[in-house]
Amino acid sequence: xxxxxxxxxxxxxxxxxxxxxxxxxxxxxxxxxxxxxxxxxxxxxxxxxxxxxxxxxxxxxxxxxxxxxxxxxxxxxxxxxxxxxxxxxxxxxxxxxxxxxxxxxxxxxxxxxxxxxxxxxxxxxxxxxxxxxxxxxxxxxxxxxxxxxxxxxxxxxxxxxxxxxxxxxxxxxxxxxxxxxxxxxxxxxxxxxxxxxxxxxxxxxxxxxxxxxxxxxxxxxx
Amino acid sequence: xxxxxxxxxxxxxxxxxxxxxxxxxxxxxxxxxxxxxxxxxxxxxxxxxxxxxxxxxxxxxxxxxxxxxxxxxxxxxxxxxxxxxxxxxxxxxxxxxxxxxxxxxxxxxxxxxxxxxxxxxxxxxxxxxxxxxxxxxxxxxxxxxxxxxxxxxxxxxxxxxxxxxxxxxxxxxxxxxxxxxxxxxxxxxxxxxxxxxxxxxxxxxxxxxxxxxxxxxxxxxxxxxxxxxxxxxxxxxxxxxxxxxxxxxxxxxxxxxxxxxxxxxx
Numbered sequence: 001x002x003x004x005x006x007x008x009x010x011x012x013x014x015x016x017x018x019x020x021x022x023x024x025x026x027x028x029x030x031x032x033x034x035x036x037x038x039x040x041x042x043x044x045x046x047x048x049x050x051x052x053x054x055x056x057x058x059x060x061x062x063x064x065x066x067x068x069x070x071x072x073x074x075x076x077x078x079x080x081x082x083x084x085x086x087x088x089x090x091x092x093x094x095x096x097x098x099x100x101x102x103x104x105x106x107x108x109x110x111x112x113x114x115x116x117x118x119x120x121x122x123x124x125x126x127x128x129x130x131x132x133x134x135x136x137x138x139x140x141x142x143x144x145x146x147x148x149x150x151x152x153x154x155x156x157x158x159x160x161x162x163x164x165x166x167x168x169x170x171x172x173x174x175x176x177x178x179x180x181x182x183x184x185x186x187x188x189x190x191x192x193x194x195x196x197x198x199x200x201x202x203x204x205x206x207x208x209x210x211x212x213x214x215x216x217x218x219x220x221x222x
Numbered sequence: 223x224x225x226x227x228x229x230x231x232x233x234x235x236x237x238x239x240x241x242x243x244x245x246x247x248x249x250x251x252x253x254x255x256x257x258x259x260x261x262x263x264x265x266x267x268x269x270x271x272x273x274x275x276x277x278x279x280x281x282x283x284x285x286x287x288x289x290x291x292x293x294x295x296x297x298x299x300x301x302x303x304x305x306x307x308x309x310x311x312x313x314x315x316x317x318x319x320x321x322x323x324x325x326x327x328x329x330x331x332x333x334x335x336x337x338x339x340x341x342x343x344x345x346x347x348x349x350x351x352x353x354x355x356x357x358x359x360x361x362x363x364x365x366x367x368x369x370x371x372x373x374x375x376x377x378x379x380x381x382x383x384x385x386x387x388x389x390x391x392x393x394x395x396x397x398x399x400x401x402x403x404x405x406x407x408x409x410x411x412x413x414x415x416x417x418x419x420x421x422x423x424x425x426x427x428x429x430x431x432x433x434x435x436x437x438x439x440x441x442x443x444x445x446x447x448x449x450x451x452x453x454x455x456x457x458x459x460x461x462x463x464x465x466x467x468x469x470x471x472x473x474x475x476x477x478x479x480x481x482x483x484x485x486x487x488x
Contacts, residue, residue: 027387053384053387055381055383055384060380060381060383061255061379061380061381063431064255064379064380064437065251065255065431065434065435065436065437065439065440066376066380066435066436066437067435067436070376070436071380071381073373074373074376074377074380074381074384074385074388075388086373108435109435110435110436126384
């Protein structure tokens with residue numbers, strides 16, 4: 001499987017099928033037993049700074065006394081951080097990524113006082129902070145309501161104009177609207193380029209029936 | 223109170239009290255935010271073993287206790303990282319074993335020497351200049367370490383998974399937080415004692431947490447609130463001839479109840 005610049009790849013598959021394992025491989029937490037993973041032609045460990053990772057659970061430590069902007073600044077990985085505190089450029093950059101996700105007015109709010117969707121955006125801003133080439137999302141919408149989900153996906157589409165997006169999701173119905181490629185993982189990997197299938201299937205705003213979707217994906221034998 | 227301040231022991235007590243309040247405000251915030259209050263409590267009690275060793279071997283109490291508490295903290299860090307499922311069991315174990323070592327070693331020391339109660343419950347009026355220098359030095363170390371590694375400590379405390387992904391050595395900083403907690407406990411021994419220190423590490427912090435939006439401001443506010451409690455407690459204990467450590471804790475507890483009632487009314 002290959003993912004190229006500015007693709008929008010969705011990874012689907014049943015629980016225990018290996019989605020999280022693949023994420024860990026991409027992030028360099030686990031090592032591949034067979035085969036190899038190259039990210040921008042480097043091994044995953046070296047390339048972490050190129051990947052912006054947004055974890056599945058954004059509700060960690062809700063009561064922790066921390067401002068949204070401080071969470072974002074954790075995404076900085078400059079080689080030479082200032083001796084104490086944060087420097088001016090870092091704060092400005094953090095504000096600009098918060099603006100990108102539409103959260104600049106919440107920068108000095110306590111993270112626990114934000115809603116699930118807002119917190120998700122802050123996490124996306126944190127991932128964007130290091131100017132990654134690839135954004136990797138683990139179940140980006142599992143902890144937010146339907147309205148919030150749509151907003152997050154719209155944001156992803158916006159971000160997709162400049163970076164590659166990889167999303168792990170259960171939510172089959174939203175995939176077609178946004179994805180350009182789909183990979184199904186259940187021990188084995190089936191990879192689909194959605195570019196050709198999409199034409200047969202007019203997508204509108206309504207949710208697509210999952211059965212239809214699976215039929216359609218099943219039709220192309222890749 | 224004012225005429226009392228002309229005595230040197232009272233001046234020392236006041237300086238020691240404020241020093242302890244500031245350090246427990248800073249470290250208490252870190253301990254509460256990391257939700258390791260009982261880990262810190264375990265270290266505090268285990269530190270009694272250090273007092274036993276110091277009395278038995280005749281080395282200075284502060285030195286013996288610091289070294290022992292730091293070792294207890296490192297063991298605690300190691301065990302809790304390896305045995306994630308049984309953290310509470312091991313906290314209890316280290317808690318009790320440390321105390322037991324202290325008690326046995328004091329038993330073995332020939333002749334009866336020191337008032338042990340003063341280490342368990344504090345004896346702020348017995349603080350001398352030398353103690354102050356030692357406490358001041360430890361305070362300096364803690365302050366420097368935290369401000370130097372503030373970003374990493376914050377990252378590890380808030381989201382250790384992400385921190386480790388971005389290349390921060392989570393184990394190192396977790397251990398570091400525990401070691402600093404151990405040193406905090408040692409500083410507080412003379413003022414509130416090993417057993418009561420846990421209240422000083424939590425009550426002002428709870429109030430500060432409601433009033434602050436970042437870890438840094440929480441540390442500052444906790445420090446100020448704790449200093450206030452300590453000074454009031456010290457004054458009451460001097461006026462009514464009560465044990466200072468316990469008075470400080472009760473002042474804090476009553477203030478906490480008032481604070482909670484007031485915030486309910488709002």
